[in-house]
Amino acid sequence: MARLELKDIRKSFGGTDVLRGIDLDVEDGEFMSLVGASGCGKSTLLRIISGLENADSGQILLDGRPVGDDPPSGRNVAMVFQDYALYPHMSVAQNMAMPLVMARLPIYARLPGGRLFTPHLRGSRADIALQVEKVAGQLRIDHLLSRRPAQLSGGQRQRVALGRALVRNPSLFLMDEPLSNLDAKLRVEVRKEIVELHRKSDLTFVYVTHDQTEAMTMSDRVALLRHGRLLQVAMPGSLYFDPATIDVARFIGSPEINLFPARRKDGTLSFAGVRLSLSGGPMGDSDLMVAIRPEALVVKGAAGVASSPLEGPQFSIGVTREAIEDLGAEIVIHGRIARMPDIALRIRAQKSLHHAGPVAVPAQFDVRASLSSLLFFGADGQRINGVTAGVAQKALAR
Numbered sequence: 453m454a455r456l457e458l459k460d461i462r463k464s465f466g467g468t469d470v471l472r473g474i475d476l477d478v479e480d481g482e483f484m485s486l487v488g489a490s491g492c493g494k495s496t497l498l499r500i501i502s503g504l505e506n507a508d509s510g511q512i513l514l515d516g517r518p519v520g521d522d523p524p525s526g527r528n529v530a531m532v533f534q535d536y537a538l539y540p541h542m543s544v545a546q547n548m549a550m551p552l553v554m555a556r557l558p559i560y561a562r563l564p565g566g567r568l569f570t571p572h573l574r575g576s577r578a579d580i581a582l583q584v585e586k587v588a589g590q591l592r593i594d595h596l597l598s599r600r601p602a603q604l605s606g607g608q609r610q611r612v613a614l615g616r617a618l619v620r621n622p623s624l625f626l627m628d629e630p631l632s633n634l635d636a637k638l639r640v641e642v643r644k645e646i647v648e649l650h651r652k653s654d655l656t657f658v659y660v661t662h663d664q665t666e667a668m669t670m671s672d673r674v675a676l677l678r679h680g681r682l683l684q685v686a687m688p689g690s691l692y693f694d695p696a697t698i699d700v701a702r703f704i705g706s707p708e709i710n711l712f713p714a715r716r717k718d719g720t721l722s723f724a725g726v727r728l729s730l731s732g733g734p735m736g737d738s739d740l741m742v743a744i745r746p747e748a749l750v751v752k753g754a755a756g757v758a759s760s761p762l763e764g765p766q767f768s769i770g771v772t773r774e775a776i777e778d779l780g781a782e783i784v785i786h787g788r789i790a791r792m793p794d795i796a797l798r799i800r801a802q803k804s805l806h807h808a809g810p811v812a813v814p815a816q817f818d819v820r821a822s823l824s825s826l827l828f829f830g831a832d833g834q835r836i837n838g839v840t841a842g843v844a845q846k847a848l849a850r
């Protein structure tokens with residue numbers, strides 16, 4: 453177990469600022485994901501936590517103790533990479549035993565090619581074997597201990613890499629895109645196993661991924677990074693339903709959240725032919741962005757599409773159909789609105805015995821949504837809280 457605190461971590465490579473002041477607290481036993489687009493600095497931050505990389509400035513504390521000057525081996529931190537990095541000439545058992553062996557060897561004996569079972573280790577060999585078997589059992593790879601990595605599937609190799617990191621009983625477990633080399637089905641399987649592993653252990657996990665689904669489904673909290681800065685740190689549900697900025701709202705969710713430029717004038721907000729009365733929030737005329745998630749929209753009168761009941765006051769927008777993606781249980785409808793960005797709707801399919809054919813959405817249709825599902829952002833991209841939208845009027849434009 454470990455509590456991790458990062459204070460104002462900064463790092464640049466060749467004059468390019470990669471981390472621009474990261475402050476993050478990870479609680480004891482928490483599963484924290486670092487998520488963000490490629491190049492935003494996730495791996496660099498993880499490497500700094502592990503000690504493989506040094507920060508230019510800032511502090512790293514483990515259980516309140518500054519560890520920034522400690523070597524990786526002095527931090528009791530384990531790290532798993534996406535490429536497994538297993539030794540091909542060693543068995544699974546030897547690969548997994550490696551960190552324990554290295555920890556117990558005197559410095560002079562830690563040479564590449566490893567004099568693995570030197571006399572120094574005689575007394576420890578049984579302990580090491582026991583620990584390897586215990587961890588292999590947890591990961592359900594105990595029947596593979598005598599195989600070489602080349603004789604394993606991708607998922608099994610990844611489990612060995614996890615096992616090798618776990619045998620030392622680290623207090624902090626760092627993972628850098630550990631599932632990215634696995635196919636989609638296996639990814640889901642190993643994802644569940646990692647969550648289970650976390651649940652059963654009292655380890656603190658920091659997990660790097662660019663895959664929002666992984667981050668959202670596995671973590672207690674998600675830290676969203678962009679261009680070396682943390683945009684928001686929150687529970688998955690809060691990040692989705694309560695984004696602090698427009699960038700967070702756009703990164704989380706697929707299809708992307710719908711955004712409409714809007715103008716607030718004399719207390720009335722207009723967008724996409726809709727006029728709403730607004731109360732609360734900053735007063736005065738201004739340009740805003742109105743956002744709504746694709747699944748908050750409902751289309752009526754289309755065969756094969758379920759329409760969930762909407763609550764409270766609603767508005768409607770006239771849409772021209774563009775494309776339909778039939779995903780089986782769900783249907784994504786892409787459409788156009790006059791002089792507005794495109795719109796996407798994610799809708800539950802309703803394919804009963806009576807309707808097993810293709811989804812039939814008219815070329816022109818109305819979408820409806822509850823006013824309570826609208827989010828408002830200022831021109832600076834920050835969320836505007838405390839705004840209440842009043843009764844909608846019918847769409848004016850198509």
Ligand SMILES: Nc1ncnc2c1ncn2[C@@H]1O[C@H](COP(=O)(O)OP(=O)(O)OP(=O)(O)O)[C@@H](O)[C@H]1O
Nearest residue numbers: 465466470488489490491492493494495496497662
């Ligand atoms: N050792 C290095 N020398 C120079 N530039 C580096 C070094 N390591 C990382 N970078 C640069 O720092 C930036 C952040 O890299 P990093 O690997 O942390 O991003 P990431 O968010 O993990 O990306 P990905 O998801 O693609 O792995 C990138 O622009 C990368 O090219």
